Amino acid sequence: MKKWIALFLSAMLMLSMLAGCGGNTDKPSTESNAPSTETPDKEPDKPEGVAEEQVVKILYSSEISDWNPLHPSAAGDWCNWIDTLVEYDNYGLCQPCLAESWTKSEDGLTWTFKIREGVRWQSYDGSFYGEEYVKAEDWVTSAKWILDPANTARTADLLFDMVGAEDYYLALEAGQPADWDTVGIKAVSEYEIQYTLTEACPWFLSRLTYNWGFPTSAKFLEEQGARFGTDNTTILYCGAFLCTEWEPQSHTLNERNPEYWDIEDIHIERIEQTYNAEAAVVGPELLLRGDVTSAEIPSEQIDEWMNDPAKAAQIRPIRAGTYNYWFLFNFMPTYEEKNVNGLQLDQEQWLAAANNLNFRKALYYGVDRIKVISIYDPYNPEAFLTGAITKPDFCAAGGTDYIYSEPLKPYTTVDQFQPNEAVKYRDLAKAELEAAGVTLPIVAYMPYNTSGSDGDMAVVVTQQLEALLGTDFIKFVIEGYPTTDYLNNCRRNGNYSFQLCYWGPDYADPLTYTDPFRLGQAYAYLWRADGAATQVQEGYKGARKGRNGWDETWWINHNYTDMVEEAAKEVVDMEKRYNALAECEAWLLENAYAIPIGPIGACGYIASYLSPFECQFAPFGLSDGRYKYQWVYEKPMDSDTYMGQLEAWQIERANRISAAQAAGIDY
Amino acid sequence: MLKYTLGRVGRACITIFLVLSVVFLLMRLMPTDIYFDGRTDTMSDTVKENILKELGLLDPWYISLPNFWKDLLVHGDLGESIMIRKGLPVTEIMWPKAKVSFEFGIISLGIQLLIGMTLGVMMARKKGGIVDKGGNLYVLLINALPQAVYFLLIQIYLSTWLDLPMLFKSSVPQSRILPIICLSLGGIASNAMWMRRYMVDQLNMDYIRLARAKGMTSSQVAFHHIFRNALVPMVQSLPASLLFTISGSLYVESLFSINGMGGLLIQSIQRQDNTLVQAMVLLYSVISVAGLLLGDLAMMLVDPRITFTKKGGSR
Numbered sequence: 005m006k007k008w009i010a011l012f013l014s015a016m017l018m019l020s021m022l023a024g025c026g027g028n029t030d031k032p033s034t035e036s037n038a039p040s041t042e043t044p045d046k047e048p049d050k051p052e053g054v055a056e057e058q059v060v061k062i063l064y065s066s067e068i069s070d071w072n073p074l075h076p077s078a079a080g081d082w083c084n085w086i087d088t089l090v091e092y093d094n095y096g097l098c099q100p101c102l103a104e105s106w107t108k109s110e111d112g113l114t115w116t117f118k119i120r121e122g123v124r125w126q127s128y129d130g131s132f133y134g135e136e137y138v139k140a141e142d143w144v145t146s147a148k149w150i151l152d153p154a155n156t157a158r159t160a161d162l163l164f165d166m167v168g169a170e171d172y173y174l175a176l177e178a179g180q181p182a183d184w185d186t187v188g189i190k191a192v193s194e195y196e197i198q199y200t201l202t203e204a205c206p207w208f209l210s211r212l213t214y215n216w217g218f219p220t221s222a223k224f225l226e227e228q229g230a231r232f233g234t235d236n237t238t239i240l241y242c243g244a245f246l247c248t249e250w251e252p253q254s255h256t257l258n259e260r261n262p263e264y265w266d267i268e269d270i271h272i273e274r275i276e277q278t279y280n281a282e283a284a285v286v287g288p289e290l291l292l293r294g295d296v297t298s299a300e301i302p303s304e305q306i307d308e309w310m311n312d313p314a315k316a317a318q319i320r321p322i323r324a325g326t327y328n329y330w331f332l333f334n335f336m337p338t339y340e341e342k343n344v345n346g347l348q349l350d351q352e353q354w355l356a357a358a359n360n361l362n363f364r365k366a367l368y369y370g371v372d373r374i375k376v377i378s379i380y381d382p383y384n385p386e387a388f389l390t391g392a393i394t395k396p397d398f399c400a401a402g403g404t405d406y407i408y409s410e411p412l413k414p415y416t417t418v419d420q421f422q423p424n425e426a427v428k429y430r431d432l433a434k435a436e437l438e439a440a441g442v443t444l445p446i447v448a449y450m451p452y453n454t455s456g457s458d459g460d461m462a463v464v465v466t467q468q469l470e471a472l473l474g475t476d477f478i479k480f481v482i483e484g485y486p487t488t489d490y491l492n493n494c495r496r497n498g499n500y501s502f503q504l505c506y507w508g509p510d511y512a513d514p515l516t517y518t519d520p521f522r523l524g525q526a527y528a529y530l531w532r533a534d535g536a537a538t539q540v541q542e543g544y545k546g547a548r549k550g551r552n553g554w555d556e557t558w559w560i561n562h563n564y565t566d567m568v569e570e571a572a573k574e575v576v577d578m579e580k581r582y583n584a585l586a587e588c589e590a591w592l593l594e595n596a597y598a599i600p601i602g603p604i605g606a607c608g609y610i611a612s613y614l615s616p617f618e619c620q621f622a623p624f625g626l627s628d629g630r631y632k633y634q635w636v637y638e639k640p641m642d643s644d645t646y647m648g649q650l651e652a653w654q655i656e657r658a659n660r661i662s663a664a665q666a667a668g669i670d671y
Numbered sequence: 672m673l674k675y676t677l678g679r680v681g682r683a684c685i686t687i688f689l690v691l692s693v694v695f696l697l698m699r700l701m702p703t704d705i706y707f708d709g710r711t712d713t714m715s716d717t718v719k720e721n722i723l724k725e726l727g728l729l730d731p732w733y734i735s736l737p738n739f740w741k742d743l744l745v746h747g748d749l750g751e752s753i754m755i756r757k758g759l760p761v762t763e764i765m766w767p768k769a770k771v772s773f774e775f776g777i778i779s780l781g782i783q784l785l786i787g788m789t790l791g792v793m794m795a796r797k798k799g800g801i802v803d804k805g806g807n808l809y810v811l812l813i814n815a816l817p818q819a820v821y822f823l824l825i826q827i828y829l830s831t832w833l834d835l836p837m838l839f840k841s842s843v844p845q846s847r848i849l850p851i852i853c854l855s856l857g858g859i860a861s862n863a864m865w866m867r868r869y870m871v872d873q874l875n876m877d878y879i880r881l882a883r884a885k886g887m888t889s890s891q892v893a894f895h896h897i898f899r900n901a902l903v904p905m906v907q908s909l910p911a912s913l914l915f916t917i918s919g920s921l922y923v924e925s926l927f928s929i930n931g932m933g934g935l936l937i938q939s940i941q942r943q944d945n946t947l948v949q950a951m952v953l954l955y956s957v958i959s960v961a962g963l964l965l966g967d968l969a970m971m972l973v974d975p976r977i978t979f980t981k982k983g984g985s986r
Contacts, residue, residue, distance in 0.1 A: 063928075069942070070757040077708040153721045158708040161715035170717075177721055234759050252756065252764070254841070254930035278838060281925035281934055289827055290837060489702040491711070510713060525712060551716065 055613065055636045060275045061296045063283035067253055072233025073218045074149050077158040083626040084245040084258060084275075088217040089117050089143075089197070090209050092622035094633055095657040096397070097664060097671045098209045098512075102138060102219065102242070103197075108670070112204030112575055114188075119195040123265050125221050125240040128247055130261065133224060138242050140191035142219030147189045149225065150216050153177040159216045163189075165208075167200045204575040209670055210512035213625030244270045244632050253279045271635045291318075291611050297636060298612040303457070306609060310383060318639070320646035321384050323616045325606030326623040327508040328395035328517070331371060331465075331599040333358040335536075336529035336555060338498040339449050344481045347447045354501045357446040359534040362433035364596035367502070370426035370472050371465060371599050373419075379461045380607035384643075390602035391416035393589050394517040397654065398509060398623055401582040403662035405654070406514055411586040415593045420600075423472055430473045445479045448501040451494040455487040461504065496526035496554050506605060509624045514585040515572050516624075521592060523562040526554045530564055530597060537562035567591065578665055611640045617653045672978075676964070683960035687953065694952045695739055696732055698945045703728060705754070705943050726753060726945075739949070749953070750946035755939055761950040765932070769917040772924070772931035776916025779851050783858030788905070790859065791866025795901075796893055798871060806863055813860035822853045822926055838928040850927040854920055862905070869901035903974045910969055911962025918955065 073082040089103035100106075103117035119140050125133040147166075150157040151173050164170040167188030175182035188200030201208065211217070224232075224240050231238050236247040236256075244264050249257035258275040261267075278296075280286060287299030288309070301309050301319055309315040335358055337351040357363045377385035390396055392407035392415060399406045407416045437444065452462040466480035480502075485493050494500055505527060509516040520527035523537065529550065531537040537559040540547045547558040571584035592598055618634045620627040641649075664671040704711045706722050723729050727738075742748045749761050756764055794806040813821075829849060830837045836846040873879060874897060882892050917932060924933030936955070939947040971977045 067755075069755050072757065075757065077710050077714075154725065156722045156725045158710060158714070158718075158722070160721075161718045164715065174717065177717070230758060234756065251841075252930060253768070254928065278840075278928050279930065280838060280928040285823070286826065286837065286926065293837070295837070489704065492702055492704060496711075519713070551712070 051635060053637050053639070054271075055638045058271055058273045058636050060272055060298070060614065060631065060636060062275070062277050062298050063280045063287050063290065063296055064256075064277050065279070065281050065283040067279060068256075070233070071235055071239060073215055073239060074146055074159075074220060075155065075157050075215075075233065077162075077215060080626070081247070081256075081258070081629065082215065082218065082239075083213075083243070083629045084631055085239065085241045085243040085247055086218045087123075087243045088626070089119075089212045091213065091630070091632075092620045092625075092627040094618055094621055095653070095660050096621040097660055106209075106670075112201075112206070114198060114200045115208060116192065116196055116198045119197060120265060121195055123242050124263065125224065125242055126246065126261065126263060128236045128239075128241065130246050130248075130259075130263070132263075133221065133240055136221050136223060136240075138219050139194055140197040141194075142221055143197045143217075144189055144191050145222040145225060146216060146218055146220040147187070148184065149220065151176070151187070157216070159214055162211060162214060162216055165201050165203075165205060165211070167202055205511075206575050206578065206581065207511040207513035207515070210622070210624055213622060213627050215626070217625075244630065245275065255279060266632070269633050270631075271633075272631050275631060288611065291640075298610065298614060301609045301611060303608065306383070309609070309611075317642050318611045319609045320612070320641045320643045321381070321387060322606050322608050322610045324388060324396065324603040326395065326603070327506040327605040328390060328393065328603050329504055329506045329601045329605065330393060331367070331502060331601070332505045332528040333364055333367075333502055333597065334498055334500050334528055335359075335532040336498040337449070337501055339500065344483075347479055347481055349447055349449050349481060353442060353446060354448065356437060356440060356442045357433075357448075358501070360433050360436055361595060362429045362436060363446070366426050366429040366433050366473055366477075367469065368426075368596035368599050369420060369422045369429060370469050371601075372421050372468050372472075373601055374421070375468055376461055376465055376601055377604055377607070379457050379464055380604045383609075387647075388602040388604050388607060389419075391418075391420055391593075391600055393507075393521075393592060393598055393600055394514050395509070395603050395623065397621075397657070398517075399512060399514055399582065400658045400661040401579040401665065403658050405658060406582055406586065409583060409586045411583065411590040412593075415590065415600075426472060430477055434477060445475060445477050448478060448480050449499075450480050450482045450503050451485050451500050452482060452503070453487050453490045453494075454484040458504065459484055498526075498529060498554065504601070511624055512622070514582055514589070515568070518564075518568045518585065518588060521564055521597065522568055523548050523559055523565040524551045526550055528597065529555060531559050531562040533597075536564070564588065564592065613637050613640050615641060615649075616646075617649050621657075676968075679960075679964050679967075683964070686960065687956045690956050691949060691953055692736060692740075695736055695945075695949055698943065698948055699728060699732065699735070701943050749950040752944055752947050754942040754944035755935075755947055761947045764947065765935070765950060765954065768919070768930060768932045768935060771929060772919030772933065773917045775847070775850060775854060775923075775929065775931065776919065777913075778847075779854035779858065780912055780916055782851065782855040783862055784909075786855070787859040787862025788866045790863035792870065792893070792898060794863060794867040795870035795874065795897075796889075798874075803867075806867070810860045810864045813856055818857070818922060821856070822922060825849060825853055826926055840928075846927075850923050850929060853923045853927075865905060866901060869904055870897050873897040873900050900974075903970060903977075906969045906973045907966040910965030911959070914958045914962045914965075918958070 068080055070076045070080075073080075073086055087102045089101060089106075090098050091101040093099050100120075102120050102123065104120045106115060106117045108115045119138065121137075123138040125136040125138060127133055147163060147169075149155055150160050151163055151169055153160070153173060153176050160173060161170075164173070168186035169188070172182045172184065172187050188198075190198045190200075192198045199208075205211070219242070221240050228238050233239055236250040241247075241261065244261055244266070245258040246261050247256060248259050249255065256275075256277040256279075258277070260270050260273050264270055284300065284302050287296060288301055288305060290296045291299040292315075300322065309319055335355070337354050339349060339351070341349050341351060343349075373389055374385045377388050381388060390407065392412050394407055396405060396407050401409065406412070434444065437446070450462055450466060452458040462482045466482055469478060470480065494503065495505060505520070507517060507520050510519075519525055521530050523531045532555075538561050540558050540560055542549075542558050544558060544560065546560050548560070549556060549558045568585070568588050571581070571588055574581040574584060593600070613636050614634055615637065620630045620632060622628050661671060703723055706726060706728075707714050707719060711719075720729070727735055730738075742750065751757075752759050752761050752764055790802075790806050794803040797803055826837055826849060829835065829852070833848075835849055836843055837849075839846045839850055870893075879892060879896060882896055887895075919929075919931035919933035919935075921933040921937065923929070924931045936948070936951045939951060
């Protein structure tokens, strides 16, 4: 019997091998169109400890779903396949990429980029795409495609900063004739592309690193038709890597592009990616076996890794993410006024409390930030603690990180968890609220996302505040909501009193972090705070309303919005601009409208043979997904090395930004 | 029989029509944020509205639903993916994956039937013996332990002991062994358990005692009478099992990096790829209905006493 079973199994295996499916790996003959396959002439200076084999092997659990580089706004691998006009170096300074240089007009409205000559379009297999070179017209092709409503590009509105772009889009959408000549995107010569903005944007360069900044060959686009951007073979390449193999939910192979214009900075030869929906579970084991070069350590395995010296030496903290987190007080509560375990939720009561400065300050000084962060990273919570609304390492002026500039220093250099202050403000608030006839305790409604550790966080922070401030002053009702549509159910529609919110930057300017607090965004509805703005009728001159249809009322003269718009008028002197915007942020903190925690979205540990400090650094756009400049090392970086290198990197970054500013260079 | 089959097919078509229509409408009740690529808070309202309009999500149901059926029935068009692989016909997403799942599924099904039924027969023939006890313990363990636990143990430890790759790679034949083992374990237990149960039931029948009294050997009784009759209820589920091999296994495929159909339905629902969800629901509905129908027909072939006409009596 055993023999028969063995024979049957062998036969089945043979059959399955014969039937094995082929991938997209056949390379067509390129003949005269073939590029050279030689390695770069100049051997780059290798840092110490670099591995012999420069191959990145990783697991990925999120499959690329949209191969069209112009369509989505989400991050993807395109940045390794297609270059943009500019890119960011590993210190976060803007550098020339496909644009060799650029100029801007005195009024800051017109930007002209000189395109690098001699860069050729290539197919996925490395063969040249006819005699097509990357030229200025390729950016016009991209913009035209994106601004055609029929293509539903997710970044179309990012182009609305350009003269005539929105009108062009709206005309096409309405089925009316649209004239491209009215749009401020022009190929002024074969190798010069010009953008004309509606208003001066000091951060314009950072906008160019989004998908809409990719060039597109018009000939190829037309040739492919509806098949354009549906897999690795239906896009053209001009970047550092070629996606030579791709099998959906199986594997992806990226190989160094031997024809890349900056080949000397590309040290990694291959990036082998294997799809695995359980990557978080099996990744660490595969790393120990040497089968992958990078794996995040799941929170449930952290203790095991930390307690084993051999394993602990292979892990380091994950670099802080791009989203910064803070607790917010809601000024437009919409939750149901229900009774939960004897606690009555009352919108009016909450509004009375939220509008009381001393109440907000009691919570501002009362939240134990380290306890909150410890839920996400119990081993190194201090590293993520941030006293500002803007994330650290985002921008700098005069050699100082923005969050440590003079206006923000009082909030970012001193631990804002001050129990004595919290109790002092509680007593003041108690007296004021009771005098105003408000029934205590204040019942605050705090929803949380049931995925991840937010539930633990909600329990910890509410228990800690109730213990510190007393349950006769504040009581929390916490409730979990599923992750699907969480933001619409709990934040945007005002279904909360107090909850953890976050924001990530869209461009390289602190103005981006003012968005959640300005008139319009569905976050805390600050314009509805007592005396913050004036409500008017629809049609009133200059009146604005909330976005996304959650708040349909119209408002003018919102104090914070006006303050920010005034500060943002400075577009030449960056130090002055940043200082003015920092004043606005300090005003929010002084009035305790937000309780900053830190960039805890990406807390945790990773074992990786790559150095995070060699990677392009930009908390916006697509630059930070590039493998350019990076090396694979012989062993993973440990925590001590990471912390040491992080400090050195921060100092060097501030100095480089300072030098660029002093030289008047756009960075 | 033709009348019976046509009747079943007709009723199946109505069921499929209702299921697909309900799924179509339910998918359009889902939130739309996912179509804004995480830019809900920053994307302009004009662009958002245009995206939803182009996806057909702003049309009222009495326009979109008939359009969907018209495209499907008149043009045979299942549509293009809107999220999982934007712009690609859904059939081009499903078939390559179904092929991979089928390869693994058919091998595993063969192993399940061969080993499971053999084990079941051996357990029934030596009831109370060492094989029966060992088999029962195996069935108990497989049913009691969570699959996620023993799949992970197999992946980590068996791969070390047998020096096999942890993940599947189509170019490495031996990387198929562990996932096939994982796929087969549950089916072996189930087949062994049911085969043993049906055979033990038959063992106590009068006709078996008669056969023995007539002098038939134990093996003759076991294979000519008991096995054949015990096989009848097992055969009914075989077509459905065979067809459902293309649906793959969610966890095994996820764990071993197999690009099969396993997680596709869940993934397409999570990503709100409406066209893909509809196509997969259609496929699975057809498979379910066809599996049941073929199961009934297979039973009739195996046991001529079973007939679907009134003359022969109904089941």
